[in-house]
Amino acid sequence: MKVLFILLIIFLFIALWLSIDFYLGRKKQLMKLERKEYPFWQSSLDIFTEGPDLFDDFFSELKKAKHHIHILFYIVKDDQFSTDFFNLLKEKASEGVEVRLLLDRIGSYKVKKAAIQSLEREGIKFSFSQKPKFPFLFYTLQARNHRKITVIDGKVGYIGGFNIGKEYIDLKPKLSPWRDYHIKMAGEGVAGLQNEFLTDWYESYKENTLTNPVYFPDLPKGQCRHKLIPSKGAFLEDTFSALIRQAKKSIFIGTPYFIPSQKLLNDLSAALNRGVSLTIIVPKVADHPLVKEASYRYLRKLLKQGAIVYEFSNGFYHAKTLIIDDEICDVGTANFDHRSLFINYEINCYIYDHEFIEKVKKVIETDIHDSRRMTLKELNRFNPVRTLKEWVAGLLTLFL
Template sequence: METFFIIIGVLYVVVLYFFVDFSLGRKIHLKKLQLQHFPDRYSDIQMFTSGPELFADLFAELKEAQKHIHILFYIVKKDRISSEFLSLLKKKADEGIEVRLMLDWIGSLKAKRSISRELQGSRVELVFCKAPRPPFFFYSSQVRNHRKITVIDGKIGYLGGFNIGKEYINLNPKLSPWRDYHLKIIGEGVQDLQHMFLRDWEEAARVRLTQNEAYFPHLEKGKYRHKLIPSEGFYLEQTFSSLINGAKQCIMIGTPYFIPGKRLFHDLQSALKRGVKLEILVPSNPDHALVKEASYQYLRKLLDLGATVYQYQNGFFHSKILIIDDKVCDVGTANFDKRSFYLNHEMNCYTYDPHYIEKIRGVLKQDQSESKLISQQDISMLNPWTFCKEMVARSISLFL
């Protein structure tokens, strides 16, 4: 009996530590937060949906770089495509091109040593950002830089859901084919991607480059009006809430993880009650434990209110998209989940051109056609094991 109370006491202290660490860490984080606001821009935008197609284009543009290459990924792995990527960066650096590579400390943790070894002695500048640090180790370990930004010569930018690894080029049998949305941006918007990369670089490397005009060449206007929206565990929820509350006809959501939190869940229910059509597309097979079960409590209620929910069947769906009334389309790095809303550093692109939105809507409709409609019964009649997983998922949904 004495041992039991000792164990309970230890568990209580551990839970209390995590709670205090997280609460104080977030409070200080929000107090220091300096939000970035960018104006409307005009750029030419192309969307890629497959890894082989994206990386063929990206690597071709990297080979043509003349001045500087700035890349931020959440994940770079230890495999063939990652080695090819790093070799290309080394080659460009040897040619005299400035090459800066920034990776999230947690996201690329498994390959951190191999990446460092492979780039050791090269002219590529490498930093790992968002490493856990005192005094709030737990909170800082949960705040991740989830942006995936590439800027080449300050003129060509990439942003979206792909990272560097074999699963992203359809070489993981369990997750193939990998379906994702990634943007190539040429025009005014590239300066905002560059600014955010250099701002994150300054925080991680303690080197300020945002004032260097060499990284901000003159950019011509492109075809599509858009706005880049950075967020840091704050602000994204507010912008999504405003869009959803302004919807008059239809809301379309595509996300690998649907864990909206109280505010957006309430907004979606209100939209359905006022007659707005809601369509949600999620993967059938998840890539992380418990994320599927964490969505059930939200999907059940939305289905009751008339939402349409699709489960993607043709591989793994990792795209992040929100379309409101064919008037605004968001594609970026943020998932429709608590981690993206309350913890991660994200970057999204809101586009307002009706012709662009019509084209992207067609892509999303195609993905819906390769999906299965799910009913209330599909996610309500759970076996005991799935029920237990859902209960656990609910309690830790913020950290999934």
């Protein structure tokens, strides 16, 4: 009995310490944040949904680089595909191209010290983003740089959901084929991607190149009107809320993790009540424990009100998109979950071009064809294991 009491005291002490650490760490982060929003730009945009196609194009553009390559990924793995990626960067550095590589410290934990040293020997500037540190160790372990940004010669950019690893090119059977949305950009908006990369780079590497005009060449206008909206653990909830509240006809959400805040859940519920149709795609196969179960209590409420929910069944669905009334389309790095809303660094592209939105809608039609419709009856069916998982997931909502 005495041992159990001591263990309980230890558990309560750890829980209290983690809670204080997280609260104070987040408070410190919020104190230095300001809302950042770029103007409307005109760029040429294309969308990739399959890893092999994206990375064929991505590697091709990297090979064409003449002056600089700036890359930020959340995840780079320790596998052959990652090695091929590193080797291409080394090749470009040997040609005299400036290469800067920024990886999230936790997301890319598999990148070994020897690999980093090899990159640096070839002249590549490397840094980890968001390194965990005291005094708020627990919070800084949670606050990740979830962005995926590439800028080549200041003229071509990429943003979206793909990372670097074999699963992203369909070489991991459980999660294959990997379905994601990634944008290629040429035109005015690339300056925004460049600015965000160099801001994160300065924060991590302490090299300030933001005012160097060589990284910001004159850029042509493209046909797609769009806006880049970065976030760092704040303001994204308000942005999503404003989009949902303005919906008059339809809302589409594609996300691998549907764990909305109470405010966004209320907004979606209100939209349904005023006659707006709501369609959601989530994956049938999960890549992390408890994320599916965490979504069920929200999906039940929306299904009761008439929402249509699909489970993508042809591989793993990792896309992050929001379409309002077929007039505004968001494609970016943010999931529809608490981590993206309140903790992570994210960047989204809001597109206001009818032709591009129609292209995305055709992609979604294909994804719905490869999905199975979820029913309220199956979610309410007696399942004690699932019920237990839902309860545990509810306790961990912020960290899933």
